[in-house]
Amino acid sequence: MPRFAFFDGEIVPIEAAKVSIMTHAFNYGTGCFEGIRAYWDEAEGQLFVFRMPEHYQRLHRSARVLHIGLSYSVEQLGHITLELLRREGYRQDTYIRPLIYKSSEGVGVRLHDLEDSVAMFALPFGRYVEKEEGAEVMVSSWRRVGDNAVPARAKITGAYVNSALAKTEAVLNGYDEAIVLNQDGHVSEGSAENLFLVRDGLLITPPVTENILEGITRATIIELAHEELGRPTVERPVDRTELYVADELFLCGTGVQVAAVVSVDRRPVGGGQMGPIVRQVRELYFDVVRGRVSRYRHWCTPVYEG
Numbered sequence: 549m550p551r552f553a554f555f556d557g558e559i560v561p562i563e564a565a566k567v568s569i570m571t572h573a574f575n576y577g578t579g580c581f582e583g584i585r586a587y588w589d590e591a592e593g594q595l596f597v598f599r600m601p602e603h604y605q606r607l608h609r610s611a612r613v614l615h616i617g618l619s620y621s622v623e624q625l626g627h628i629t630l631e632l633l634r635r636e637g638y639r640q641d642t643y644i645r646p647l648i649y650k651s652s653e654g655v656g657v658r659l660h661d662l663e664d665s666v667a668m669f670a671l672p673f674g675r676y677v678e679k680e681e682g683a684e685v686m687v688s689s690w691r692r693v694g695d696n697a698v699p700a701r702a703k704i705t706g707a708y709v710n711s712a713l714a715k716t717e718a719v720l721n722g723y724d725e726a727i728v729l730n731q732d733g734h735v736s737e738g739s740a741e742n743l744f745l746v747r748d749g750l751l752i753t754p755p756v757t758e759n760i761l762e763g764i765t766r767a768t769i770i771e772l773a774h775e776e777l778g779r780p781t782v783e784r785p786v787d788r789t790e791l792y793v794a795d796e797l798f799l800c801g802t803g804v805q806v807a808a809v810v811s812v813d814r815r816p817v818g819g820g821q822m823g824p825i826v827r828q829v830r831e832l833y834f835d836v837v838r839g840r841v842s843r844y845r846h847w848c849t850p851v852y853e854g
């Protein structure tokens with residue numbers, strides 16, 4: 549459990565960070581959030597926050613969609629994060645959860661004329677999907693929320709009911725994760741991850757117009773695959789059955805990191821185990837997030853003084 553939280557403009561003991569049952573966001577899901585990882589590097593004795601400015605830029609974009617007045621800049625949110633992590637003193641992999649939400653108390657569905665608040669906590673975090681080396685997934689019977697209903701581009705708390713429905717359906721049916729199709733029947737993403745296929749050596753991922761969250765890990769992998777592995781990614785609509793005929797498949801996100809998918813709807817992907825390109829991408833990703841690749845060190849913000 550975390551010991552502290554950022555709440556009402558200051559860092560307070562976690563027990564003091566409480567909201568009322570009348571809070572707008574609790575009643576209507578009117579909040580946005582981020583999920584950021586910080587990686588502990590034992591050799592350097594340092595905790596590195598991965599791509600922190602990019603996460604706070606996305607939080608600002610989410611705020612625009614939800615009419616949330618976010619009074620802290622990207623830099624200020626970064627300072628709060630570092631201060632919170634220092635107070636916690638974590639020396640292990642950590643997950644940071646910033647929240648911005650409609651904090652007025654009362655009844656009435658709307659986004660305007662409401663107070664906005666910012667909160668943040670951080671907790672030790674290991675794996676999100678237990679079988680990162682070989683996840684078995686199903687295509688969900690639930691469809692992804694649409695841009696003209698609940699925009700997936702913004703990381704809206706209420707929209708995660710959609711992810712939760714898909715995830716629980718998958719787990720209760722004996723799978724590790726769900727892949728969700730959008731209203732057009734194209735592959736959108738995992739319940740809380742973006743998705744890449746490998747076909748004939750080519751990396752393919754659905755474009756940002758397929759009701760995906762515009763993932764920071766997704767962008768990271770597109771860049772790393774291009775720059776370091778000489779593999780450009782094609783962003784194009786993906787059919788459901790391409791999942792069945794892909795040579796390799798992986799899910800990626802801050803939580804899941806890079807998880808190899810070894811079967812879809814009980815059909816083995818490729819040889820039914822992690823393929824060579826996924827293996828390469830995973831190894832590179834884990835080196836980069838831990839600050840071990842100097843070229844990408846600027847993506848890693850150190851928490852503690854050197």
Ligand SMILES: Cc1ncc(COP(=O)(O)O)c(C=O)c1O
Pocket residue numbers: 583711737738739740741742760761762763764765766800801802803
């Ligand atoms: C629905 C959804 N898609 C994709 C992602 C991956 O995004 P990112 O790589 O920015 O964490 C997430 C969150 O982590 C998510 O919740």
